[in-house]
Amino acid sequence: MSSIENEIAAARRVLHEAMELQSAGNLAAAAPRYRMVIEQGYRVTEVRPILAGILAQLDAVEEAMEQWNALLAVEPDHAVAHHEMALILNRLGQTDEAIVSMEHACRTDPENPVAANNLAVMLSNAGRKREALREFQRALDLQPENVHVRHQLRRLGAEQVPFWHVPMMNDVRRNDAFEAAIKAAIATVGSDAQVLDIGTGSGLLSMMAARAGAESVVACEIVPIIADMAQKIVADNGYADQITIFAQPSTELQVGVELPAKADILVSEILSSDLLTEAVLDTFEDAHARLLKPDAIIIPRAASAIGCLVESDVLAGYSFVDQVSGFNVSRFGAFAAQKLPIHGTMTDWRRLSKDVELVRVDLTQRRHESDLHILSIPVLEDGMATGIVQWMHVDLAEGVTFDNHPDGYSDGGWLQVLHSFPQPIQVRAGQVLDLAVGHDRATLVVQPLEVVAGSAAIRAA
Ligand SMILES: C[S@@+](CC[C@H](N)C(=O)[O-])C[C@H]1O[C@@H](n2cnc3c(N)ncnc32)[C@H](O)[C@@H]1O
Known part of the structure; x- marks a missing residue:
């Protein structure tokens, strides 16, 4: 046998040992033998991916990267190398680099649904939702029966598009x-x-x-x-x-x-x-x-927020908190939702006043200032007022209007909104409740004036 033949025979023996150790699960012992095979120049492009894979499993990620890079130096479009590098970079938190690598893997192996799916996940995690959606769709086109990809595609779409x-x-x-x-x-x-x-x-x-x-x-x-x-x-x-x-x-x-x-x-x-x-x-x-x-x-040319004073045990449960299991946790009420979307026809609430216009915006105007004014609401019924239930009236054109009045509208795009008071307010028929209402250009303001321990700015009518 020539010396070259001897070297090849020796490398083949070491490769065989490495493979046996690997299949026995002894990766730590297999890795140095694969390394020796590569150093001997035997079947390098086939052995490097195996060694790199083992190194990644052994958490020797830097050396794994070296092996993949060495492979890419001779085979720049090695899809598996790009794919595996991307997974390692992603594991190391180098998201942008991971995406670039996975994109390369997808370009070189465009029919691979796993690469498309992995790229989609990375893009989604990086906040690049539009591209992520495109890649999930591509993964699904490649593998239409894949329930997981189908689920991700629906989840991601629905996540970015409000339900209404x-x-x-x-x-x-x-x-x-x-x-x-x-x-x-x-x-x-x-x-x-x-x-x-x-x-x-x-x-x-x-x-x-x-x-x-x-x-x-x-x-x-x-x-x-x-x-x-x-x-x-x-x-x-x-x-x-x-x-x-x-x-x-x-x-x-x-x-x-x-x-x-x-x-x-x-x-x-x-x-x-x-x-x-x-x-x-x-x-x-x-x-x-x-x-x-x-x-x-x-x-539309104008829109108004209309509302009425309401009492509701259900909505009070969302708006106020006091004694819980024998503890006074009333302070937490400071964090209660100031406004709460509700289904007017599905939530149990009772009207304590007539409908009143809270705010009107003329959308034909070129400029808008914020607005705050006092609205005096005549109380029609005795009750413990929880807040104002508000809806909209939209003026679209001459003779064309639309509203989502809670008595006759449910399950459209708009909900009604409870603007809760900081505390429940005891009101009696015949009184007048003064509220500060208006808007700060971005949100509606609905505040009872000077609420003090259950009583507000209530006057006799
Ligand atoms: C309530 S939806 C109405 C959709 C559609 N016009 C219809 O009536 O069926 C409002 C849409 O406007 C978009 N949007 C809101 N403000 C926008 C703006 N300044 N420029 C572009 N899109 C906007 C939102 O993302 C949303 O998709």
């Missing part, structure tokens, strides 16, 4: 009101009207505008995965030529860039159950200042 989108879309009364206002606006301005839809969600209002004849609708949506979905829905419905969707907040739109010209019609349904929390005033002001013609039609 679907009941809101199913709210026929709301949809019809918007469509009536949109049709009237297009009929007034004409089909060459430039329409702007701020917060397009599924693309619904944009499609209504296009169906009403609008030739150019620009829509924007701040949540990228919702914008992606709207794009598909608009295309499914045959309106892709008329509607252009941008995955960005309205405040980043520019006339002459995304919006061909200042808009003739603004349609925007970004009202939250408590009216203002979706930055409504900032958004409308910005649109007036930059994106709309001075005489643009605004849909």
Whole structure:
């Protein structure tokens, strides 16, 4: 035998020993033998991945990385090396590098559902949800029967899209009101009207505008995965030529860039159950200042928060706390929810006053100041007032309104909201309860004046 043949025979023997030790579970003893095989230059590209894998299992991650890097130096597109490196980097908390490596693995082995799934998980953990969703979808396309991937895909989508989108879309009364206002606006301005839809969600209002004849609708949506979905829905419905969707907040739109010209019609349904929390005033002001013609039609043109004084044992249980198991924990009441979404028709509550307007915002106005005023509410019934149950009234166009009055509305996109008092207030029929109400541009303010130990600013009527 030549000396080369001897060396090969020796390396083969060591490799055989290493494999036996590995299959017996003795990784610590197998690793040095694999190392020797590599040093002898025998079947290096096959042995390195085995050794790197063992080293990772033995927590010798640095050496494992060295082995993978050495392999990549000769085979730059080795998918397994990129994949395994990514897993190690991820374990070490080097998320960005891990993602780059896993992306490389996916590029070099695009049919591998495990790599797609692992990349999706890393992207999701890094907060890159839109890309994560795309990768989960790719993993599912590669492996449609994989229940785990299907679950992750649904979980991630639902996690980023507030639950109220679907009941809101199913709210026929709301949809019809918007469509009536949109049709009237297009009929007034004409089909060459430039329409702007701020917060397009599924693309619904944009499609209504296009169906009403609008030739150019620009829509924007701040949540990228919702914008992606709207794009598909608009295309499914045959309106892709008329509607252009941008995955960005309205405040980043520019006339002459995304919006061909200042808009003739603004349609925007970004009202939250408590009216203002979706930055409504900032958004409308910005649109007036930059994106709309001075005489643009605004849909909706105004919105009000309406409410009434209520007594409710159920809601008191959410709003106040006092003696618990013989302990005085009343201080914790300071942290009780100041406002609580409720189902008006499902929650047990009793009205103690007539309906009163708390706040009204005129959305055709170019500027809004915060507002605080005293509202005197005549009490109609004796009771222990828990707070104010509030809902909305939306004025969309001449003769077109919509509200979610709790007596007749449930399971739409909007809930009613309890604005709880800091403490329950004993009230009697015939008295007047003075509240400070208004808004700070972003939230509604509803505060009883000077509440002191169960009594507030209550006067005889
Ligand atoms: C209540 S949903 C309405 C969706 C759709 N317009 C409809 O009526 O069915 C409001 C949407 O507006 C988006 N949004 C809120 N403010 C926005 C803004 N300033 N720019 C872009 N999108 C916004 C939210 O992410 C949400 O998807």
